[in-house]
Amino acid sequence: MIAGTVSTQLTRLLRTTALQAGVAPEELAHLPGLTPELLGDDLMRVPVETAFRIWELISARTGRGSGLRVAAGANIGSLHVWDYLFTSGATLGAGIQAAFDFHAAITDPAVGVEVIDTGRLLTIRYTGIDPDYIVASTEEFVLSLLLRRIREATGRPLVPVQVTFGHQADGRYQHLIDAFDTGRIDFGAQHTELTFLDAGSLPTGADPHLGRIIRQHAELTIAAAKTAPGWHDKLRAAMTDALIRDQLSLDVVAHRLAMSPRTLQRRLGEQATSWRAEVEAVRHAHATALLRDTGLPIQSVAARLGYTDARALRRAFHRWTGRSPDAFRRAIATTADA
The missing domain is CATH 1.10.10.60 (Homeodomain-like)
Known part of the structure; x- marks a missing residue:
């Protein structure tokens, strides 16, 4: 069972960012799942409480824009097979759907995601996020990472027509306008969303055979996952x-x-x-x-x-x-x- 856990790849990304932000190693040492042996195992899963404690430490050190900082360090491949699912479908809409069909490869499967493609509008909506764990930085991270992967998959500098956060605005948010290249940003919404216009049918240049292999690998990764001791x-x-x-x-x-x-x-x-x-x-x-x-x-x-x-x-x-x-x-x- 991997409910209530996240991947070691995501945990490594968070830990690296935390250390770069000035979090002392001893502040992380007592958290479950952060031993070198566990973090070095790509099939291991870390308790979600550990991930959110690291998020709190990063936010406390860096303040506004901490989620964007984590996403900036998420180079393609750093999140293992999940990164390549975006190009496992012939179109962007199909690739995004594949990425979120297997989103448990990287995050807690309790986090729900809906991909809504009306033909003109393509919306990626996050649902089912535990309100006890919602912090502004996590929402900023998931949407900015999603935008980055979408741009990488299409090779185009796509700009969302709407960015929506569940958290309330904390003063100025010019850093978000700069990150998403739009001022159409709402706060305090029911869901965390990213919406694009006329993007779902954009080609990704995917090889259908390779796409099937990537999806199969993602499925096997989830099935073989092991939970780290809490x-x-x-x-x-x-x-x-x-x-x-x-x-x-x-x-x-x-x-x-x-x-x-x-x-x-x-x-x-x-x-x-x-x-x-x-x-x-x-x-x-x-x-x-x-x-x-x-x-x-x-x-x-x-x-x-x-x-x-x-x-x-x-x-x-x-x-x-x-x-x-x-x-x-x-x-x-x-x-x-x-």
């Missing part, structure tokens, strides 16, 4: 490792996550959980694995979970599952013999 996954992994090493404590786990204990407590609160609840969850999961996969005596299992004796484990396991560790093992044995 912050909560990293927390559980760090806690489980600390438990196995008999080092499970708030200080130790916070250090492994490169944050202070107070910050870890705050992050847990933001996730509507607590250190105690997470310890219980990790002990439960590890207890289940040890009881299922090993023949260790109950006393030994208890010791590996940090309990003083088997009675403490029995009380905890009954609280978690409603039965004893011995009953759990007997049920597993019965199932295996059936």
Whole structure:
């Protein structure tokens, strides 16, 4: 499942822009999905929360026009196969439709896109964007990137007849007039849109056979995508490792996550959980694995979970599952013999 994620290509573009804008590496280090190993995998997907946190950092550093700045760094190919979908159809309208049929290759599939071609007017409309994540820079980015790809696909300096944003105008917007080559820009609209006149039938010079290959590759890319572990996954992994090493404590786990204990407590609160609840969850999961996969005596299992004796484990396991560790093992044995 790739819902709630974006591609590593888009994430790399955002990260590079953030660093160029003066965002300190340590401000990015704790965000899920930004390790070199994950970012180097073109099939990996990064949580959308990470992308929008980077957007916030870029906007805070650069202010007005930050979305245009990100789009300026998106050279053809930087967004992988998605960039080439615009020329996978014989006409511009067909190419745009292909790009947004497979827009999940680059962004969250929850973002909806409609391509409306009336014969005279060609409108690309973004819908379904989570209002919690809408910032002016993201809207500026998607429309300016779209204009750039359309111009590259046709080889013409096309100018939109209408540019529409969902966010409200923040003072002067001459930078947008310059970027889109038009003053016909509206704000506070229901949808984010870009409209062209007599553009849908423009040729792209596409090779039909190559176009099919590009579309097939985009489909395979989406099907093979892998989701990067989120912050909560990293927390559980760090806690489980600390438990196995008999080092499970708030200080130790916070250090492994490169944050202070107070910050870890705050992050847990933001996730509507607590250190105690997470310890219980990790002990439960590890207890289940040890009881299922090993023949260790109950006393030994208890010791590996940090309990003083088997009675403490029995009380905890009954609280978690409603039965004893011995009953759990007997049920597993019965199932295996059936």
